[in-house]
Amino acid sequence: MRALTVDPRQAGSLRVAEVPDPEPAPGELLVDGLALGVCGTDREIARAEYGWSPPGRPWLVLGHESLGRVRQASPGSGFTPGDLVVGVVRRPDPVPCGACARGEFDMCRNGQYTERGIKEIDGYGSQVWCVEPDYAVTLDPRLERVGMLMEPTTVVAKAWDQVRRVGERAWFEPRRVLVTGAGPIGLLAALLGAQRGLDVHVLDRVTDGPKPRLVRDLGATYHSDPIDTVASRLQPDVVIEATGVGSVVFGAIEHTAPYGIVCLTGVSPSGRALPIDAGALNRSLVLENDVIIGSVNANLDHYRQAAEALARADLDWLDRVITRRVPLTRFAEAFAAEPDDVKVVITLDEA
Template sequence: MRALTVVPLQPGSAEVRDVPDPPPGDGRLLVEGLALGVCGTDREIAAGEYGWAPPGRDRLVLGHESLGRVREAPAGSGFAPGDLVVGIVRRPDPRPCPACAHGEFDMCRNGEYTERGIKELDGYGSQLWSVEPQFAVALDAGLAETGVLLEPASVVAKAWDQVERVGARSYFAPERVLVTGAGPIGLLAALLGVQRGLDVHVLDRAEAGPKARAAGALGATYHSGPVAETAERLRPDVIIEATGAPPVVLDAIAGTAAYGVTCLTGVSSSGHRIPVDLGRANRSLVLENDVVVGSVNANPRHYTAAAQALAAADPAWLASLITRRVPLERFAEALESRPDDIKVVLTLGS
């Protein structure tokens, strides 16, 4: 079978090559790969910035945003041939740490977890892949074209879960949310906000284009001005930050109404230095009972919540988030970041 592979930490090593088919009869689902979402993590691994190959190997099969159809399923697995599935990314560490031992491996405390397509486990960027039934998520049949959005949707399902758990420390009835960043994470975060009946606002640098249209079609209000000014005007109860841009992060932290929650989902690159008035930030957080929480990855319950959210969404709106579909053999085009991209998807069919 053909697969997108890379030598981690070696720039320019990404290559589609023949790799062995998954071994049969090992208790796993055998899945025909349909599509693979491409995100910044994949681009960074392909650029040689990080990543870990499986032990004893030089190459890693890339890809963690999966979509496939079951070919073979062991008896009693809960799956059947023809089922539409997505594979969960992270696996608990082998010790395990207390979080992993309780099924919360997205919150692993010792860093010894593994991740498909990222850390020590082959990803889903192949024409066939296998997955343990307990790490597979069934999708509604209507998501055959857009189910590849499940993994990023699981990330924002966890973010909303974290916001609501933090808010529940006292009376919490949020009305307005500001999402900073209108990429896939930001727009899916906005979707889950709309589904919660909130007044949703989305802010991005682009003044017009597919991101603005997607936000408007969702029923959210779109903004392209400075974060601090927008937040001051809106006074949101919740901010979900999805850019990772340090100036945006700082303005988001200071931008909620009193007793607000800011959830950081964007990962910042290192090396950027900007002046910070830490005293002012501390004063605001303490005197207004504000909370800032970071959120990354997801566990099975978040995937399940995300699958329900996608099944309830407008199919045409979900389809609008996929702005480019690229055949596997032309993967280099998918790894290019273009101004009007929202989500780029590799098609895996032979």
């Protein structure tokens, strides 16, 4: 079969290769790959900036934003042939740490977790793949064209879950959310905010292309002014930060409403210094009971929450989040950014 492979130690090694067909272990599902979402982590791995291949060989099957259809399932697995499924990305560490032992492998304390398509386990970027039933989630059959959005939706489902948990340390009825960044994570965070009945605002630097309309079609408000201008005017109760841009991060933190919660989902590059009034920041956080939290990855509860959110969403809107689809044979196009890109998808089921 064909698979998208990469040597995480060597930039420019991304290619489509013939690899052995998978043989499911007892109880595993055999799945025909349908599509694969491409994200910033995949591009970092392709540039040899991140990632680990499985022990004993240099190459890794890339891809963690999966979508497939079950070909073979064991009796009692909870799955049947034809089911639309996604595979969970992370696996708990073998020790395990206290969090992993309780199913919270997204909160692994010792860093010995593994991840499909990222860290020491082959990913889902192949025409056929296997997955343990405990790490597969069924999707509504109507989501066949957009189900690869499941994994990024789990990221924001977790972010919203963490915001709720932190907020409920005291009376908590947020009204307004500011999402910074209108890429896939930001748009899906806005979707979940709209589903919660909040007054949703999205900030991004672009003024044309598909992003403004996608935001407005959620019933949300789109902004392209500087973060200080927008956030100081809105005074949001919640900020979901999805850019990783240092000036945006600190601008959002500075201008929340009292008891504001800022959830950081974007990973910032190192090496850039910003002038920060640390004393003023500390004073604001303490006197207003504000909170800043980081959030990454997701556990099985978040996958289930994401599946429910996607099933409730407008399918046409989800389909428009996917701005390009390219076949596996033209994978390089998916890794070359175009001006109006939001989410780029590689199809795996072409003849």
